[in-house]
Amino acid sequence: MTTHTGGCQCGAIRYxxxxxxxxxxxxxxxxxxxxxxxxxxxxxxxLKTHFRVTRGEMAYFHSSDVARRGYCxxxxxxxxxxxxxxxxxxxxxxxxxxxxxxxxxxxxGNESRVAWYHTLNSLPGDAPTYANDPAMLQRISGSNHQHPxxxxxxxxxxxxxxxx
Amino acid sequence: xxxxxxxEGPFSGGCQCGAVRFxxxxxxDxxxxxxxxxxxxxxxxxxxALVGVYHENxxxxxGRPAEFMSSDLAxxxxxxxxxxxxxxxxxxxxxxxxxxxxxxxxxxxxxxxQLGMEGKHPSLMHLADIEEAxxxxxxxxxxAATIRVSNHQHPxxxxxxxxxxxxxxx
Numbered sequence: 001m002t003t004h005t006g007g008c009q010c011g012a013i014r015y016x017x018x019x020x021x022x023x024x025x026x027x028x029x030x031x032x033x034x035x036x037x038x039x040x041x042x043x044x045x046x047l048k049t050h051f052r053v054t055r056g057e058m059a060y061f062h063s064s065d066v067a068r069r070g071y072c073x074x075x076x077x078x079x080x081x082x083x084x085x086x087x088x089x090x091x092x093x094x095x096x097x098x099x100x101x102x103x104x105x106x107x108x109g110n111e112s113r114v115a116w117y118h119t120l121n122s123l124p125g126d127a128p129t130y131a132n133d134p135a136m137l138q139r140i141s142g143s144n145h146q147h148p149x150x151x152x153x154x155x156x157x158x159x160x161x162x163x164x
Numbered sequence: 165x166x167x168x169x170x171x172e173g174p175f176s177g178g179c180q181c182g183a184v185r186f187x188x189x190x191x192x193d194x195x196x197x198x199x200x201x202x203x204x205x206x207x208x209x210x211x212x213a214l215v216g217v218y219h220e221n222x223x224x225x226x227g228r229p230a231e232f233m234s235s236d237l238a239x240x241x242x243x244x245x246x247x248x249x250x251x252x253x254x255x256x257x258x259x260x261x262x263x264x265x266x267x268x269x270x271x272x273x274x275x276x277x278q279l280g281m282e283g284k285h286p287s288l289m290h291l292a293d294i295e296e297a298x299x300x301x302x303x304x305x306x307x308a309a310t311i312r313v314s315n316h317q318h319p320x321x322x323x324x325x326x327x328x329x330x331x332x333x334x
Binding site for chain 1 (some may be wrong): 170179181182196197198200202204205206207208209210211212213229230231232233234235236237238240241242243244245246247248249250263264265266270271274276277278279280281282283285286287288289291292294295296297298299300301303308309313314315316317320329
């Protein structure tokens, strides 16, 4: 039985797990910040025996000798955080097809938590994407190269490239 | 309302492995988070946190980012060696929206507004209430010590020379 599916932005890598992640956490540590280019990562542990890559092959960066981070070499999406010697592996929440099904319950790495963490929900702004420019939204959706939020039988990822 | 000011540059930053480094002379006054589903996917996260840098103020001081065209209108920059999400840029736009977490001093950059509200997940509404498990050092002292002595992340400042740890290992 498949509980969750997910993958990278371009669709070259897809995965499935048949368990609900356990111990989902926000990690503020500087290494997680760097890996996602953001203020924190949300890491969703599943047992490796209950996880499989269903399309493509992950690239890995060994952020230290004890951990490695999986990502898509074609589009860059960070996908996993893992200690190779332990039995579970952390999936990055945004890569799930439905991230709202996986909520964090604890926060780690608080030494580098950004000062504005607690103010996130009080920031101004309540508009959907390009609500003030529907034509732009139409142009994006008409040429969207992101893999849809469900498995596909066939998919040709839009090619990535090196910036000149 | 109190007057808001962006911190003065220059700023430096780069990817996790250090193969790609940049310098921003000044930041635009638009630091924001975007919850849209495309920003989520690009960073594997619940949102992007971005700040604009005019093209003329942005220099790639080491290496070059790879790009994925997430649509015909926009590209996402990342490091091909380690995967760090570095920016969003729209074709023909005046600036590159840089990932705040990729800066060497992300804590210096404020946040002013939020976008893409259709993609905001309910779990974000109670972020502030989530149990705190302390610092990395206090929560996992032994692992933290091992990580510290073999940390392959580029330090949070420019370096004259740097040999990135190889990415894409099996």
